[in-house]
Amino acid sequence: xxxxxxxxxxxxxxxxxxxxxxxxxxxxxxxxxxxxxxxxxxxxxxxxxxxxxxxxxxxxxxxxxxxxxxxxxxxxxxxxxxxxxxxxxxxxxxxxxxxxxxxxxxxxxxxxxxxxxxxxxxxxxxxxxxxxxxxxxxxxxxxxxxxxxxxxxxxxxxxxxxxxxxxxxxxxxxxxxx
Amino acid sequence: xxxxxxxxxxxxxxxxxxxxxxxxxxxxxxxxxxxxxxxxxxxxxxxxxxxxxxxxxxxxxxxxxxxxxxxxxxxxxxxxxxxxxxxxxxxxxxxxxxxxxxxxxxxxxxxxxxxxxxxxxxxxxxxxxxxxxx
Numbered sequence: 001x002x003x004x005x006x007x008x009x010x011x012x013x014x015x016x017x018x019x020x021x022x023x024x025x026x027x028x029x030x031x032x033x034x035x036x037x038x039x040x041x042x043x044x045x046x047x048x049x050x051x052x053x054x055x056x057x058x059x060x061x062x063x064x065x066x067x068x069x070x071x072x073x074x075x076x077x078x079x080x081x082x083x084x085x086x087x088x089x090x091x092x093x094x095x096x097x098x099x100x101x102x103x104x105x106x107x108x109x110x111x112x113x114x115x116x117x118x119x120x121x122x123x124x125x126x127x128x129x130x131x132x133x134x135x136x137x138x139x140x141x142x143x144x145x146x147x148x149x150x151x152x153x154x155x156x157x158x159x160x161x162x163x164x165x166x167x168x169x170x171x172x173x174x175x176x177x178x
Numbered sequence: 179x180x181x182x183x184x185x186x187x188x189x190x191x192x193x194x195x196x197x198x199x200x201x202x203x204x205x206x207x208x209x210x211x212x213x214x215x216x217x218x219x220x221x222x223x224x225x226x227x228x229x230x231x232x233x234x235x236x237x238x239x240x241x242x243x244x245x246x247x248x249x250x251x252x253x254x255x256x257x258x259x260x261x262x263x264x265x266x267x268x269x270x271x272x273x274x275x276x277x278x279x280x281x282x283x284x285x286x287x288x289x290x291x292x293x294x295x296x297x298x299x300x301x302x303x304x305x306x307x308x309x310x311x312x
Contacts, residue, residue, distance in 0.1 A: 034229055037273045077198045104198035104242055129203045130246035137271035139229035140243075 036137030036145075036156045043151045044135035048125025051102035052110040058099050058125030066149035068176035070096050070169065072121070073133055075103040076113035078141040084160035085117035091161070092120035094170055100124040101132050103141055144169065148176035198242055205252040206245030212256075219252045222261040225278045226251070226268065235278060 047059035063069060072088060074081040092098055100121040102110050110124065127133055136145060136153060146155035146169070154176045157165060210216040223237035230241035236248055247268075254264050268276050274283065282290055 032232055034232075034272055034275055037269070037271055075198060104200040104246075106199060109199065128200060129249060130243055131250070133243075134247065134250060134268075134271060139272065 033158050034139040035158070036139075036153070038137040038153050039156060041153055043147060043153060044132070046125075046132050046135060048101065048127055048132060051100070051105060051124040051126035052107045052114065054111075055100075055119070055121055055124045058101065058123045060151055062099070062123060063147050064149070064151040067097060068146065068148045068154075068173050070098045070173065071101060071136075071145040071147050072098055073101045073103060073136075073138050073141055073143045073145070075105050075141045076109040077105070078103075080160040081142045082113070082117055084142055084162075085120075087161040087163060087166055088120040089118050090166050091169060094166070096170065096173055097122055101127050103127050103130055103133055146172045146176050200242075202242070202245045203249035205249040207248075208252075210252050210256055215255050216252075218261050219248075219255040222255070222264060223248055223251055226265070227276045227278055229272070229276070 043060050043063060045060050047061075048057045050057040063071075070091065088098060098120050100123070102124055105126065105128075107126075110126075114121075125132065138145070138156075140158075142160055144157040144161060145153055146157075148154050155172045157169065161169065210219060220237065224235050226236045226247065228234045228236045228239035228241055228244040228247075230243050231239045234244075236244040236251070251264060254267075255261065265277055265279070274281065280286065280289070
């Protein structure tokens, strides 16, 4: 027994460390938000038909006129999108030009959503196959992208816009305009 | 009475629909006509992560966005694009996370190196033990 060397404990210690690692990761799952890898890259080429009757559709060429914009990915069936509507209106009042991409939505549903929650958008494109959404690396609704005047994606905000995000987004928009 | 009414109201309330009402994309559930192309598309779809239900592949998930991605994959395969090019196109948009296919990168190399290292250690220990007995 006296010959029992300390190295005999190494495998047990390794197993213990492994156990603690697995247990801690199980209890604390990694973040599940998938960030876009398109920041700093140009928007893909697209031309979406209008999502409802009273706003024009949205094409990449509309985004290259030198003016920075917020591109809001939303849907009438998305609950957090309704929650961020007041903040989008606040951004519009502060002078932000906001364009919308409506994901898998019917014109009548979009019209009802806008009638209920206000319409801060200058243009709304209908993305019925989530093609633009995938093209810009967005993984859900709502998400808001800052696009500069050359059509380059500058920033991505994932999830609904809260009160405290409004000044931050205005700042990002200003930076994109420089 | 008020409570009972409230309770009945809760029971009868229809859950708020958090899904879209649009039909699935044309190739979300429809296979390609060419069986060889469909097999290629299927194999690729099984190794792409659904962004809505992240533990599932887009082949397994019924989330609308997974359907739209299956449509994209099938249309691109039908157009003659190589599956690995489509995977690269998606990684360009979402990062490595969207692919289930293991790749050796700066952060994953220990996964490939460790088993080889452990095997070497095992061989070394084994030979030492045998050497002592002989």
